[in-house]
Amino acid sequence: MSARTLIFEIFRFDPQLPGDKPRTERFELEETPGMTVFIALNRLREEQDRSLQFDFVCRAGICGSCAMVINGKPTLACRTLTSTFSSPIITLMPLPGFELIGDLSVNTGKFMRALSERVGAWLHPTDAKPCINALEAPMDPAEAEAIYEADRCVECGCCVAGCATAQMRETFIAAVGFNKVARFALDSRDARKPDDFYHIIGDEDGVFGCMTLLGCHDNCPKDLNHQAQIAYLRRQLLRGSRIL
Ligand code: SF4
Ligand code: SF4
Ligand code: FES
Numbered sequence: 001m002s003a004r005t006l007i008f009e010i011f012r013f014d015p016q017l018p019g020d021k022p023r024t025e026r027f028e029l030e031e032t033p034g035m036t037v038f039i040a041l042n043r044l045r046e047e048q049d050r051s052l053q054f055d056f057v058c059r060a061g062i063c064g065s066c067a068m069v070i071n072g073k074p075t076l077a078c079r080t081l082t083s084t085f086s087s088p089i090i091t092l093m094p095l096p097g098f099e100l101i102g103d104l105s106v107n108t109g110k111f112m113r114a115l116s117e118r119v120g121a122w123l124h125p126t127d128a129k130p131c132i133n134a135l136e137a138p139m140d141p142a143e144a145e146a147i148y149e150a151d152r153c154v155e156c157g158c159c160v161a162g163c164a165t166a167q168m169r170e171t172f173i174a175a176v177g178f179n180k181v182a183r184f185a186l187d188s189r190d191a192r193k194p195d196d197f198y199h200i201i202g203d204e205d206g207v208f209g210c211m212t213l214l215g216c217h218d219n220c221p222k223d224l225n226h227q228a229q230i231a232y233l234r235r236q237l238l239r240g241s242r243i244l
Contacts, residue, residue, distance in 0.1 A: 004031045006082055008044065009091040010052070014102040024091075025049075031082055037090065038066055038078035041104075053103035061221065064156030068104045069093040074161035076221045095161040097170070108157040112176070119173065119200050121180040126191040143188060150183035150229075152222050159226065162215035171205045175216030175226045178207060182229050198237050207234045 006029050013022040027044050038056055045052045057063035059078045066077040071091055082090065098106035115121070159175040160166045166174040173181075181201050184190045201207050210230055217226040 004088050005029070006031050006040065007089045008040065009089060010044075010103070011093045012052075012103050013100065014051075014053070015100055016102065031088075035082045036078055037068075037070055037080045037082060037092070040082060040090075041077060041092075053101065053105040055105050062154060064108070064154030067095055067108070067156035067158050067161070067221075069095060069161065074158035074219045076156060076158075079221060095157050097160045097163075097166055098157060106157070108155060111157065111160070112155045115173070115177050116180065119177050119180050120192075121184065123184065123187065123189060124191050125189060139188075143186065146186050147183060149224070150179055150186065153179050153224060154222060156221060158219045158221055159216035162219035164213060164215060165209060165211055169205070169209070172209055173201055173206050175220070175224075175230070177201070178210075178226070178230060178233060179224060182233060185233075194236065201233065202237050207237065 008027045008029065009024050010027060011022065012025045014020045027048055029040055029043060029048075032039075038059060041052065041054050045054075054068065054077070055065040056078060057065045059066075061076055061079045064076070067074060068077055069075075069092070070077065070080055071085060074095055077092075092104055094100055094104050094106050095108070098108055098111050101107055153176060155176065157176070163172070163174050166172045178201060181197055184192065185194075185197050203209065207230055212230065214227055217224075220226060
């Protein structure tokens, strides 16, 4: 069987270039076995247009840098095989809700850093003066497992791009923020109480502003269970007991 010719419809715009206008450009490329959208973009940049902007670091679904909207779905380019699409036409757009750097490249780093600072996404230790020579205390395996699960987030931004509330209200903390809060609420080494977390996510910009349409759950490439996490955070905040 002869190889397909793929047609990539790619969003182009360089905000740094005076007079540049947002537009879609069309590229053609012969499909090869095992081709991912990331591989295709690299070939397009090497062979057809060296000015094409997109991000990547790991090529293995670990860094979250290559997230973009592929045929209408926010996802990772390095984990998306072109063969999954029956149509040879593939549209590529940058993630909405983030500052555009150029073409398919957005500044998720700036967004994630501001979010981490806003929700205090670092351990607030129960011991104010920890002894560095003390033996590390063992952790309950179930607690360690739950923290590990939340820590699988790669900060790709797909949950934000797929969230209608986040697109309408830029102050909304969104699923990636809820996940950051849950990660520390789960951690028995963190001194913060439910009341402290309530002040971070207990309003319209937090879990009570979420419409529960679960675009986050459907679009998370790491398959984090946002549905269960949001429901649990809400229940626990309303009960006013320990969050998780
Ligand atoms: S469930 Fe909530 S956080 Fe998830 S996409 Fe919908 S509004 Fe956004
Ligand atoms: S929760 Fe999932 S979709 Fe959201 S940033 Fe983390 S890995 Fe990406
Ligand atoms: S390049 Fe790192 S997740 Fe795709």
